[in-house]
Amino acid sequence: MNNKLKSHLDNIFSPYTDLNNVKELKEELYSDLLERFDELKAAGMDDSTAFEQTINSIGEIDQTLQEIANLSRPKDKTLLTNFSAFDLKKSDLAGVMAHNGEFNASNLRDADFLGADLTGSSFKASDARGANFAGANLTRCVFKASDAKDANFKGANLTGCTFKVSDARNGNFDGANLTDCSFDTLDLTGASFNRAILVRTGFTKVAMKDAKFSDIALTDVNLIMSDIRKATFERCSFTGVDFKYSDLAGMSLEGQTFIGVKFDGAGLKDVSFRSATLRNVSFRSLFSVKNRCYKAIKTLCFDGAKIDKLTYALLKSYNAVLDNVRLLDKV
Amino acid sequence: MNINSDLIRGHIDTVILNLLADGDKYGYQISKIISSQTAGEYEINEATLYSSLKRLERDKAITSYWGDETQGGRRKYYKITEDGRKVLSQNKLDWEFAKKIISKLI
Numbered sequence: 001m002n003n004k005l006k007s008h009l010d011n012i013f014s015p016y017t018d019l020n021n022v023k024e025l026k027e028e029l030y031s032d033l034l035e036r037f038d039e040l041k042a043a044g045m046d047d048s049t050a051f052e053q054t055i056n057s058i059g060e061i062d063q064t065l066q067e068i069a070n071l072s073r074p075k076d077k078t079l080l081t082n083f084s085a086f087d088l089k090k091s092d093l094a095g096v097m098a099h100n101g102e103f104n105a106s107n108l109r110d111a112d113f114l115g116a117d118l119t120g121s122s123f124k125a126s127d128a129r130g131a132n133f134a135g136a137n138l139t140r141c142v143f144k145a146s147d148a149k150d151a152n153f154k155g156a157n158l159t160g161c162t163f164k165v166s167d168a169r170n171g172n173f174d175g176a177n178l179t180d181c182s183f184d185t186l187d188l189t190g191a192s193f194n195r196a197i198l199v200r201t202g203f204t205k206v207a208m209k210d211a212k213f214s215d216i217a218l219t220d221v222n223l224i225m226s227d228i229r230k231a232t233f234e235r236c237s238f239t240g241v242d243f244k245y246s247d248l249a250g251m252s253l254e255g256q257t258f259i260g261v262k263f264d265g266a267g268l269k270d271v272s273f274r275s276a277t278l279r280n281v282s283f284r285s286l287f288s289v290k291n292r293c294y295k296a297i298k299t300l301c302f303d304g305a306k307i308d309k310l311t312y313a314l315l316k317s318y319n320a321v322l323d324n325v326r327l328l329d330k331v
Numbered sequence: 332m333n334i335n336s337d338l339i340r341g342h343i344d345t346v347i348l349n350l351l352a353d354g355d356k357y358g359y360q361i362s363k364i365i366s367s368q369t370a371g372e373y374e375i376n377e378a379t380l381y382s383s384l385k386r387l388e389r390d391k392a393i394t395s396y397w398g399d400e401t402q403g404g405r406r407k408y409y410k411i412t413e414d415g416r417k418v419l420s421q422n423k424l425d426w427e428f429a430k431k432i433i434s435k436l437i
Binding site: 021024025027028029031032033035036057058059060061063064067068 | 357358359362374376377378379381382385386400405406407
């Protein structure tokens with residue numbers, strides 16, 4: 001059980017391993033949790049319930065860690081701002097402040113920007129493979145023609161950021177703020193977006209094989225002209241999301257909520273909306289290849305779905321299979 | 332937790348200073364006292380607890396030192412400073428004042 005607790009903490013603390021005061025907090029937390037666990041056990045609780053309750057007592061620790069990580073670094077540590085064509089491979093740049101920094105054509109392989117403030121910086125044509133941007137402020141940053149494979153953006157602020165014609169395979173965007181961020185002509189294969197903030201985020205012409213989106217409220221997000229087929233969406237809600245011209249063939253969108261979503265001209269063959277909730281969802285085909293769209297609509301699964309009258313009528317007119325669908329009342 | 336925890340969370344620094352004014356304590360000890368003194372009606376989670384402790388430490392209202400436990404994990408004890416005591420008595424006065432005003436208004 002000690003090991004299980006340890007590995008849970010290792011996981012939570014993984015972006016912050018280098019910081020001494022965070023390390024100390026981890027040790028404190030570990031002895032606290034161990035004591036709590038032992039007490040719960042002594043009160044007659046079984047191992048797994050006691051473990052779960054112990055873990056739940058931690059609460060939302062990410063923000064606390066971020067605060068503590070920030071405390072440990074002097075805020076006024078301003079760097080030079082032009083790093084273009086520098087070799088910063090494996091450099092420790094945790095907590096630095098470099099507003100509008102230029103990292104164009106720099107070598108940033110495995111560099112550590114943990115919690116750094118890089119607002120407005122440019123990373124054009126840089127090699128940022130394996131770089132760590134966890135908890136960093138990357139507001140309005142630009143990654144263009146850069147290689148950011150395996151980069152870590154966990155909990156980073158990427159508001160208004162631009163990623164264009166870049167390689168972001170296996171990128172970790174868990175818990176990152178991607179408000180108004182734009183991903184254009186990008187490879188996001190294997191990227192992870194667990195609990196990320198996706199508001200007005202744009203994904204255009206993006207490859208998303210094995211990308212994972214979970215526990216996200218997608219709001220006014222565009223997923224346009226992208227190959228989404230092998231991506232997974234779990235426990236997400238989609239409000240005002242536009243899937244125009246994207247390929248979703250074979251996807252499972254089961255049990256999720258779609259409000260004001262547009263699938264116009266999207267590839268929808270064999271998509272499952274089992275037990276999903278759909279309100280004001282549009283399935284219009286924008287091309288003249290209407291027959292193909294009609295055919296695809298028939299392969300959709302709406303088993304156990306809840307659908308509003310308007311969407312229902314629309315789907316019915318396309319001859320969708322709507323047995324076992326429940327109609328939603330008016331809002 | 333069945334009471335509005337945000338209201339309480341706004342006073343958590345004062346609560347912790349008040350507990351430390353009675354003697355040095357480690358993290359989990361503080362959370363146990365909070366839940367026992369409120370008969371389990373309020374429970375502080377580790378995130379809230381430590382974000383408050385670290386804030387108080389930064390502001391020099393408390394200091395910390397490692398205990399010498401041999402078994403289990405090491406424990407870090409927190410101690411209120413003179414500055415912390417001043418903050419605490421000011422916060423208590425502020426609270427009494429706010430309580431008086433609020434209860435007249437709602």
